[in-house]
Amino acid sequence: MKVYPTIGMETHVELKTESKMFCACKVEETESPNTNLCPTCLGLPGSLPVPNKKAIEMITLLGISLDCEITKNGMFHRKNYFYPDLPKNYQISQFDFPIGVNGKLQIVSENELSDIEIERVHMEEDTGKSIHAGGGRIDTAEYTLLDFNRSGIPLVEIVTKPVISNAKQAVSYIEELRQLVIDIDISHAKLELGNLRFDANISVASKDEKELGVKVEIKNMNSLKSLERAIDYEIERQGDLKEKNEKIVQETRHWDEKLEKTISMRTKEGSADYRYFSDPDIPNMNLTKDFIDSVVKNPPELPKDRRERYVASGLSLEEASHIVKSDKWVRELFEDMKINVENIRSAYLWVTGELLGQLRKLNIENKPEHLRGDNFGELISLVDEGEVSSSTGKEILSELIQRDFSPKDYAESNNLIQENSEEYINNLILKVLDSHHEIVERIKLGEDKLVGFLVGEVMKESSASLNPSLVRELIAKETK
């Protein structure tokens, strides 16, 4: 049965502040559990939360970057629920006055631009980590270990409206959001470390149904591959149920990587009552115009602006998005090349194609420090202007990866500059044609592929490098 999915995403982003959200403990990766703690993030009796100003600045910047309306009346609420890794048994979060509401994020999905509407952006604190031994859940585990190092790390939750219609779009949304938080420098955004974690709310409807179907939530994923497969799986599962006229249950499910399916975690009967109320330990925050102005004083370029700029300067949308999503050093090198190379597309192709290819072969993850826009740019210009052939250019690049030099000087001193004087080439051609009459005749009769042989003969005759396409062009003229 053909069904129409509606998907909403909830994404948690860990901020890269120096200290935790409500105490002075450092935000850092720590190997040994329960070492990065204080009375506040451990919820000891008598401890109090003091909000981290830097985190409020970061989320405000995010809200503005997502085109949100920023609240003037910032306040924290307590979200009450019992769980062993939640030290106070309430989470300090935001309820009816989130920092930002009604925003949007431009994404590129399947080579098309679209805006994903953002419902809210709010600030909260992370919980500790539970490690369930001998079972996936706390009620089936043999025992559970608790690590509170993560407790109190500032977390931003970004909630979209239910406007996403397929898995690819959901993936593009996460990719774009990830790029955004990297570009505005508020998160390390490392998926494998759980800096970004996402839940997908999925419902399906048949063609003539106007209302959204029953919502199923897939919780806590941190890989794009899982996200895509989980959504696809879930759409199919719900579609099958619909086809068989079976009930779709409102529930929370979990994507099992090994089984490659979603598994029911708990059934939600109505919505949980978190008994939200304004946290009396934290006075309201007045986000003044001055504060907001100071946050956006030197606004970083957003991915969508960068993309637009690249498209305007000659890249296709696909190429532009590719560069926007690339590693930071790739983007920086590309920016640097643009100053030195006239043709932005050749800069794009050389950086994302040849350079990354060669580096991959050498198992080099990062750019060699001496490789810069000026020397790499000079090399590309040599090729673009026909001074060296593209295969010579590639050879020079592999040298340039190893050490710093001027490609132009290098090409000159190694006799790699192509001789492009037509007169010089024509003299050689006449000489070669003279000694290959029979071949010339055959070409004239239509054996075009023999031109290649003559090109090779001309190149052999020459003491300098020649531009092979130019040679070919001139031979063709002579043999008409």
Next chain:
Amino acid sequence: MVEINNITIKKAHEGLKDKSFSSLELTEEIFKVAANSESVLHAHLVLMHDEAVKKAKETDSRIAKDGMIGELDGIPLSIKDNMNLKGYGTTCSSKILSNYISPYDATVVKRLRENGTIFVGKTNLDEFAMGSSTENSAYGPTKNPWDPDCVPGGSSGGSAAVVSVGSALGSLGSDTGGSIRQPASFCGVVGFKPTYGTVSRFGLIAFASSLDQIGPITKTSEDAKIIYNAISGYDSKDATSLNLKSASLPEDSSAKVGIVKELMGEGIADDVKSEVERVIKILEEEGHQVSEVSLPMTKMAISIYYLIAPAECSANLARFDGVRFGLRKDGNTSYEMSDKTRAEGFGDEVKRRILLGTYALSAGYYDAYYGQALKARNQVVNEFKEVFKSVDYLISPTTPSTAFKFGEKTTNPLEMYMSDLCTIPANLAGLPAISIPTGIDDNGMPFSIQLMSPELTDISLLNFSSYIEKIIAFDQVPSKWRKEP
């Protein structure tokens, strides 16, 4: 020899300064009083004799060395057992914290330490500061030094009793709905609740965060000011801590005093009313302009309080789950463990308030209960603001009656809640308020008056109440505990 009978912090400081006695002598005398009284009164949960003696000796060598000492140097004070003192238990008089040792000092404790205070011990309270008689302590009640058949008030009953009997020269209490002032009144001592936010709550185990405020219990308003000066001031560890300038009011006979009409009518015992009227008459004779003012929302105060305080406490007390500290009763699952721990660890009054608060915050009830209470609380704040346009201070009884007998109100929580009728409004509005003893009733139990003033006028209020103390000249103490055995 130290004559500590009725000695104040001020006098003790002078004695130490002019070397009439040593810090060690003073400290040992205090512990003698404790030794004589504790078996009957049960005001301290913990006595810290050895550490106090060590500290007293250090103080003496410091005095010998440079002679200059601060007002709290070598002064023995006690701390209500809901404030953290590093290395010692903080039980909140609850079973759930019976084995809990605090790893850090509350800001108030840290500041007293820095001022050279000697800690006598930790004092008894109603469990988690919820109660008005200390009958809710899991470790047994404290007795009133004036009559051990009477309650000392609560929740800071222990802190009031130790000052009354002299087993500490002063103490810290916490006041959420009257928990400093009401026991101070019942025990015939001074109890001061400062402006909300002027004393850091960091390290005070929260009952109702928007109402809790730490303050001193002492013999005199002058002593209360000494402690207040030491413990107050901005603290970066408490986001509700104020960083604002104080304001001042007239502190002599030019001060205008308003009588709170609603606190002089129904629900207030006749002899209590007469006592307040006696004080008012004296003030008028001194030349004060005294007028009756009306705060109609005062009648709603208890209702507002019993929605807001339980709501906050239902979240504040959620952390006592047996997972990370305190009592743990094993169960088959983590939830069963927490359930059993809380069922066994909390007393009835605490459970009652957690249930009340959980209910008031529940979906579908929030708007009708908690939401309404917040709005009404704002009205209380505004009413006070309005009234303070025409008067400097407000006068009322501190409590509807003098100290009652044990068991008198334990079966009826609502009647017990009425004990805080006069004190709750100041908590709802965050205002400074003080209770000072003025006389003795027919049964030999102390009477008090309460004075309230606008926010941040704490020092003026303390000076003004000190001035009134001098006019009233009440100086009786329950002296039988001071005699040598």
